[in-house]
Amino acid sequence: MLPTVEQVAKMIDHSLLRPDLTVGEVRQGCELAASRGTKSVCVRPSDVALAVAALHGTGVLVGTVVGFPHGNTLTAIKVAETKALVEAGADEIDMVLDIGRLRSGDAAYVRDDIAAVVQAAGGRCVKVIQENAYLTNDQKVLGCRLVEEAGAQFVKTSTGFAPGGATLADIRLMRATVSPAIEVKAAGGVRTLDTLLELVEAGATRFGATATAAILDDLAARHRGERTSVVAAADGAY
Template identity: 40%
Template sequence: MNTSDVLKIVDHTLLTQTATWAEIKEILDDAMKFGTASACIPAAYVKQAAEYVDGKLPICTVIGFPNGYSTTATKVFETKDAIANGAREIDMVINIGFLKDGRYDEVENEICQIHEACNGKILKVIIETCLLTEEEKIKMCEIVTKSGAEFIKTSTGFSKAGATFEDVKLMKEHVGEGVKVKAAGGISSFADAEEFMRLGADRLGTSRLVKIMKQTDNGAGY
């Protein structure tokens, strides 16, 4: 597997609180240069970013991020606003407390409402695996499958741990047909990326792989 095969499933990501437009623009330029699947950026920059890339790159943003405990109405509004501003992919965070309370119907209903608000655009559901039991992870595979969302995603990258090989394997085994898996958080090498892909990850959330390419003869020979 060559680097381009890996990069084409990467959401090149910058979600730090201090992100400036200059930094976002660099993410966009690099994502276009290296042919990543999307650039995942804060919602406040979506409109400017969509105008800047002018259709050359899908813009992804995050909803209810990173804690997931906004009201459903708030998340739905965020989603509609992001789509109106040009986002083509949405990564939402579930209400983890509701999951732990066993309020499964409410968790599913929220995902369904946000998926509807996506208006045909891709929805990835972040379940924050590092905070869940194995049983809760499996339950979320079931809920996401029923919701119609396109992806289940491991992590925000803002909690105590990111994606693990074990979690991706577990999720791939328990999601229904047509649901894809995104691994995010802590993916720091192409070797790790390839292992996540082998285990069933269809998308990777990271900024480090593009940084590696830039450090290697500034991407020469790519």
């Protein structure tokens, strides 16, 4: 059975992270998110205050990014950035872990880096981006375990700016690695409803997407088709 349009909308973080977006385009993106009832928008740090104002009273959360997109800023900078963004009104933080340190096997550094951001977020949801395109499966598993140890709420596949994005294999691996207390977010390449539904089946519960309208419109159309079929079948029975 297909999920409802409302259910899928509440799985989507509408992504507004392209570096070339104008202020007007960010406002338009916030309007789209509000009209479609997405879970959140995910905006660039400099756009947080704008998004907070644009989405006031809509129920759509404002998310933003820290250490984006490479993850190699100092922990102190990530902490300062997180605190400033929380003060500006951010509800959720998507941080990039230190990819090079993870690939080097420096587990303590990666865990402490994440934990510092979690603490700075003051109880707000923290999603940790591993950037799986650069990692082996063993490194992905290690990253997931460190995310959970550090107290974050989500593991996330990708920034959307690396050579590859979310894959079924990665979602299955991440879901199998973390406990039920940790959720999995897919980002990068989630452009169609079929892709999203496949990733839901694999264990993802949140999605970074720019093709939000197309995904939700496709789902609405399929529901209309299902209702038409049911009516036709019922008419035939009589």
